[in-house]
Amino acid sequence: MPTSTRVCLLLLAVAACDAPPAKDAPKVATIQAKRVEPAGTADAPPADTGRPPDSKSDVPPVIVPGGPAEDSVVSMPDSLTAENIPPIPRAIADGVGTYSEARSALALEWHPKDHSLLIRTRFADTDQVHEVKMAGGDRRQLTFFSDRVGGATYPPVGDGGFFVLSKDIGGNEFAQNWRFDRADGKLTLLTDGASKNSLGPWTRAGDRFAYTSTRRNKKDTDFYVVDPRDPSSDKLVAEVEGGGWSPQDFSADGNQLLALEYVSVNESYLWLFDLATGERTKLTEKTGDVPVAWSGASFTADGKGVITTTDGKGEFRELVTLDLASKQTSPLGPPVQWDVDSFAVSHDRKKLASVVNEGGIDRLRLHDLPSGRERPIKTRLPAGTIGGLNFHPDGKLLAFTLSSARSPADTYVLDVQSGVIERWTESEVGTLNPATFSEPELVTWKSFDGREIPGFYYKPPARFTGKRPVVVIVHGGPEGQSQTGFIGRNNYYLNELGVALLYPNVRGSTGYGKTYVRLDNGAQREDSVKDLGAALDWIASRPDLDAERVMIMGGSYGGYMTLAASVHFADRIRCAVDIVGISNFVTFLENTEAYRRDLRRAEYGDERDPELRKKLLEISPLTRAAEIKKPLFVIQGKNDPRVPASEAHQIVATLKQGGTPVWYLEGKDEGHGFQKKRNQDYQMYATILFMKKFLLDGMSE
Incomplete structure (x- = not known):
């Protein structure tokens, strides 16, 4: 299924699609490189900027005729349908308690004049836009939709009388852009109401912003420009071919637009569009036979260069400046031996913030421009995942989102001058003590070819003695990564059931160099499944783990991995949970939305080729x-x-035809993973019941 897409520690176990800070199309002051693929291309749950699962709702009891007595079972929301799932005892919901009460607060956008900040958090069933004005300040809810809001953006100048938000319906990801007037809450539709649209960068004057839309043919992500104050100004400025395009930045005069063409996690290109003449210039090319990945793009202060990241000169994505005249790059800042996952440039182009992914742990860095000299950050942050970098238009403050093992994703603010960081929000974890949450241990094991595979291992509390059962949770993507963020409700499995958790980063994961990412391509697809087999060997070698009680769980591409493990390791696992997973690569490629099809063919192969089709069917x-x-x-x-x-x-x-026990749960108002709290809750309760019955030997309530 983040981007990222780097994908944070997969919370699909219970929340289906909680992942780290989403990279909505970058803005002038926030040029994001964390997800090299545009939103909706990778097979990972919708990038959700690292938020933990939403909290538990009060579900009324129901009388099941001929079954348990009233008040003894949990009722299923009308928004769900189920097959073969037994009545869920009320005791399961009661036992979960406040493990489902955690929420998060993600940094979205600064007000252009004052120092108030738009954040995304949840007070009811879905994430909505809120405003917070200071560290520890009240969260004032601004939007009240039945579906979650994906993102929101202010123009960088003006009085802040409106912002633009993005929202889909029922998880269909056909997001529409709306102008939200602060004075009266009036909404004005800025897009066509039917196609898939993105948010994008503003001009420096704040009079227009660019976005992509599939409205022309439902397949290609063309470029549009609009002044939200006048929806009739909406204009198609460039037709393109493919679903992987995204606008990055406007030139100082607003006449040129930097854009990224995403082909695959290994291959992307930077382009320059002249909006006055229609001329387009390709700024980057392949280097020999090896494709190069580029991510994020921002004009330099003098307009003669582009700040971006690329893996063109090594294994990892580094910050560089691309000279527009010579097309040559030069390093920006001190070298690092890890991926620069994301970066943001201040409105005046004098400061740059970046996030370096050090083996699954994010580090925040601050630089002066154009020198690239690093500035000190005095406040020490916990190990975790960082995203949503956003400079205030005055350049004095940097907002970002941090998620760690013992804290949900929250909004933090860095004072650029002093280097001091303040935590602006402190999201609840119910009545639980976060100090009791397990912190991950980085572990490795050798696979069939001798290659070391990394993963994060969470131990249950010491009070659970003997060999512990294990849940192996596989991230989506496949170009994703499990990281050290908040695992939310999954802490219940550790603390209450005594189940150990293992999050493998099998070959094909991002964060370990471009060679590692390519190791599952083409005919090597099932080598990543072998890495799961090696993980089972590692479990068997541990005296504290029970190799006879293992469950595999994953979402989207991780769902495919779950199904593949169920085929290849049927004698080594107890059960499996497949969330929005691929069961047949051919039918998946034929039926996924048109704007995604070619992007996924670049990763998995083209099912229209007879030989590739045969291979794809073979591994399905x-x-x-x-x-x-x-x-x-x-x-x-x-x-x-x-x-x-x-x-x-x-x-x-x-x-079902073959007699294998199979439970099924479908969300009528959901898309690529459950987003609504009531549905997430029921999914969790059903997952616990499934685990108790098949993994934990019928563990009683």
Whole structure:
């Protein structure tokens, strides 16, 4: 299924799609490079900027005829449908308690004049836009939709009388842009109401912003420019081919637009569009036979260069300046031996903030421009994931979001001059003591070819003695990464059930160099599945872990990995949970939304080629579904544009015919992973029941 897309520690276990700070299309003052792929291209849950699962709702009891007595079971929301899931005892919901009460607060955008900040958090069922004016200040809710808001952006100048927000319906990811007037809350639609649209950068004058839309043919992400004050000003400025385009930055005069063309995690290009003449110039090319990845782009102060990241000269993405005349790059700042995952440039182009991904732990850095000299940051941050970098238009403050093992994603603010960081929000974890949450241990194991595979291992509390059962949680992407962010409700499995958690970063994961990312391409696809087999060997070698009680769980591409593990390691696992997973690569490629199809073919192969089609069918779990003998729980959103619900339907139907125990849960108002709190809650309760029945030997309540 983040981007990122680097993907933070996968919370699909219970929340289906909670991932680290989403990279909505970058703005002038926030040029993001964390997710090299545009939103909606990778097979990962919707990038959600690292937020933990939403909290538990009060679900009324229901009388099940001929079954448990009133008040003894949890009722299923009308928004869900289920097959073969037994009545869920009320004791499970009661036992979960405040583990489902955690929430987060993600930095979105500064007000152009004062120092108030738009954040995204949840007071009810979905994430909405709120405003906070100081560290520890009240969160004032501004939007009240039934569906979550994806992002919000102010123009960089003006009185802050409006902002533009992005929102879809029922998780379909066909987001529309709206102008939200602060005075009266009036909403004005800025897009066509039907296509997929992005948020994008503003001109420096704040009179227009650029965005992409598929409205022309539902496939290509063309460029549009609009003044939100006058929706009739909306103008198509460039038709492009492909679904991987995103606007990055405007020139000082607003007449040129930097853009990124994403082909795959390994290959992307920077372009310059002249909006007055229609001329387009390709700024970057392949280096020999090896494709190069570029991510993020911002004009330098003099307009003669572009600040960006690239892996063109090494294994990792580094900050560079690209000279527009010579097309040559020069390093920006001191070298680092890890990926620069994201960066943001201040409005005056004098400061740059970056995030370096050090093996799954993010480090914040601050630089002067144009020298690249690093400035000191005096406040020490906990190990975790960082995203949502956003400079205030005056350049004095930098907002960002931090998620760590013992804290949900929260908004922090760095004073650029002093180097001091303040925590502006402190999100709740119910009545739990976050100091009791397990912190991850970085572990490695050798795979079939001798390559070391990294992962993060969470131990249950010491009071759980003996060999502990294990849940292996596989991230999506495949160009994603499990990192050291907040694992939310998954702490329940550790603290209350005594289940150990292992988050592997199998080959194909980002964060370990471009060679590692490519190791699962083409005919090597199942080598990543072998890495899971090696993880099972590692579990068997541990005296504290029970190799006889292992469950595999993953979402989207991680769902494919879960199904593949159920085929290949049926004799080594107890059960599996597949969330919005790919069951057949051919039908997936044929049915995923048109704007994604070619992007996914670049990763998996083109099903229209007879030889590739044969290979894709050969490695598809559906082809070998008869070998899946252990119980499977399948979870799917009806409106999923990435991995269509048909992928779930066909694996469920096939397993039922073969007599394999299979549970199925579908969200009528959900897409690529459950986003609504009531649905997340029920998914968690059902997952716990499934675990107790099949992993924990019928553990009683």
